[in-house]
Amino acid sequence: MKEYLKNTWLGIYTILVGMRVTLRHLFKPKVTIQYPDERLELPERARNRLYVNIDDCIGCDQCARACPVDCIEIETVKAVPGEDLGVTSNGKRKALWVTKFDIDIAKCCYCSLCVWPCPTECIWMTDVYEYSEYNRENLIYHFSNLSPEEAEQKKLNYQKFEDEKARQKAFAQQASAQQVNKESGTQN
């Protein structure tokens, strides 16, 4: 009987305690963040989408080599003499045309290892995290500021320059060979 009354009392009392808890929560401020309208501020060193400031890039390929998943692809072409590529913001002279700087962000593992080796600090993690795409190809970001035609042009230029150099070298060799021949001829 005592047990029975105790159970009754406990039943009523615990329900009232529970109701008090829920009533308190009824007037508590809400914890929901209405995501697209309001956003949490990201931590300072949050790692999200990569960005490359191509104006500062010297095409050193260090980031691509640091990448553990090989998601960065860089192709460079040497500048020919007479072409001035300017300097980076921290005073390094640029000597290479960056004809291709592709980051496949779908492969990226957000390790941030590419950020540290960059000598000009031109690659970094931004706070953008909404960049889903319908097409996987769209996730390959092209950072090079040269259009394909321009890149082709640069390649051609360099090729020409190289050819020219090779021709000149061959010419010089030929000339020197002739010289040698001549000298030897006179000797004979």
Added chain:
Amino acid sequence: MISDQLAEILGNKIIAYLITAAIPLFLFLVPYALYAVYAERKVSAFMQDRIGPNRVGPKGLLQTIADILKLIQKEDIIPKSADKPIFVMAPYVVFMGTFAAFAAIPFSSVFIGSNINLGVFYIMAVSSFSVIGILMAGWAGNNKYSLYGAMRSVAQIVSYEVPALLAIVSAVMVIGTLNLNEISEMQTARFWNWWIFGGPLQGIQKFLLIVPMLVAFVIFFVASLAEVNRTPFDIPEAESELVAGFHTEYTGMKFAIFFLAEYGNMFVVSAISTAIFFGGWQSPFGYLGNSFSIPLLVPIEQVFWFLFKSLSLVLVQMWLRWTLPRLRVDQLMAVCWKYLTPYAFVNLVLIGIISLI
């Protein structure tokens, strides 16, 4: 009564009654059910420190309307192996049980569908009619979860009717009438004349009645929670164990009708406790219409007070729903037969003795 006046104006009793029957349905029940669902979602959200629906319309007020529009558009699926006639009929039977109870609910002194002398008895009898509909739905769906839910529901409703009716009988013993309008009329003037505070009796009897009446109300309230399948007694539709219980197989509008019936039932049981224990349509402190001598204002005020009290009780039901976890089947039966029923009997005897003083 409004139906008689309408009959005089229209000269046809049947049309007048049809109109009086349609008023609570379209003017009250449907908007109420829509906004009760909204309130339920908001209350649950607030209790869990969330925001709740807030996208459709200002503060999400149009959310349930959008939901019902979606439900109307949905395909009406009838399972191949279902017992088709029963399957189609079941939601309407459930709803009929709920809606029939509205006939005797006294919204105000002039608006009561049918001012019958057996009001309380009629409502209790007719609202348990929905058990049949629930069993039909569970059986016809030909789904084991539906059947489980229906069986549990029937077992639950049938057993909880005992304490509910005992609590009501004990109250009615002192009140002396089953007519809900008369019960409401009795508790006039101030709120201390409500039956939960001992009613309009005099002297020691009134003070002795306060505790037994409170017990009767609590018993009735708990039992009525079980009768309308609300948490903590929602094992018939326990989502985590039975998918959705008896309405698992229902889609579209039929599903919506089950919802309408559930929320309608919540209101009906709250209306009974309001009418019996909380003064029905009586204002807790006089009427503005009387003090400003505008007699037309009084019935409107009465409707307001009745709805205010009933909807507050509905809100308490929601509050309980988001506070308590679901009971196990054995616990459910233990609460009913081992606790509520004996207490209801003791209460009955106590009130009987008090009413003899």
